[in-house]
Amino acid sequence: MSTAGPARTERLAAQLRFVLEIDKLKSVLRRTSILDRSRRENSAEHSWHLAIMAIVLAEYAPESLDLGRTLKMVLVHDLVEIDAGDTFCYDHAGRLDQHERERVGAERLFGMLPADLGRHLRELWDEFEARRTVEARFAAALDRLQPVLHNYVTEGGSWREHDVTRDEVVARNHPMADGAPELWEHARALIEDAVARGILRG
Numbered sequence: 642m643s644t645a646g647p648a649r650t651e652r653l654a655a656q657l658r659f660v661l662e663i664d665k666l667k668s669v670l671r672r673t674s675i676l677d678r679s680r681r682e683n684s685a686e687h688s689w690h691l692a693i694m695a696i697v698l699a700e701y702a703p704e705s706l707d708l709g710r711t712l713k714m715v716l717v718h719d720l721v722e723i724d725a726g727d728t729f730c731y732d733h734a735g736r737l738d739q740h741e742r743e744r745v746g747a748e749r750l751f752g753m754l755p756a757d758l759g760r761h762l763r764e765l766w767d768e769f770e771a772r773r774t775v776e777a778r779f780a781a782a783l784d785r786l787q788p789v790l791h792n793y794v795t796e797g798g799s800w801r802e803h804d805v806t807r808d809e810v811v812a813r814n815h816p817m818a819d820g821a822p823e824l825w826e827h828a829r830a831l832i833e834d835a836v837a838r839g840i841l842r843g
Contacts, residue, residue: 659753665723672799684719691715702779711776718769721746778820785814793831797840
């Protein structure tokens with residue numbers, strides 16, 4: 642008797658379990674608020690926002706960029722927060738064990754999938770973390786640009802709430818220059834203007 646039918650059914654069941662599991666990302670709150678300041682954004686919204694940004698801002702990436710791969714990367718990169726939680730980028734203590742918490746989350750979540758698919762998504766996550774490829778560096782630049790934009794538009798947002806300084810913001814976001822130099826120049830101008838306006842501590 643052929644096992645193609647049962648194997649296919651088992652594969653689909655695993656895929657759907659994963660699809661349902663990642664709904665939990667909608668409940669992981671970030672420190673950044675949405676622009677009307679009514680609530681904090683969640684990590685699923687953040688990932689969606691980065692995907693749209695990748696499409697709209699692709700012209701600021703190197704010409705060799707594989708946009709499809711970048712889109713996959715930004716949609717996958719924060720799934721591990723289902724287990725690890727969102728680590729505020731200016732929480733120096735919380736960042737000490739961030740990678741280990743996220744690695745464990747990656748093993749569980751991507752391990753839920755059929756081996757080939759789980760391996761593919763894990764490779765995308767690892768690629769984003771390593772930032773060695775054009776796609777990963779551009780994705781990481783967008784990941785940094787989005788909260789800069791939000792904090793600037795919300796009059797300091799989480800910068801003011803957590804007494805973040807200009808030097809901390811520059812140090813955190815300077816890697817944008819490796820993935821999207823023009824976007825970094827724009828972000829840098831916003832950071833300096835935020836200091837001048839008193840919404841970011843100099």
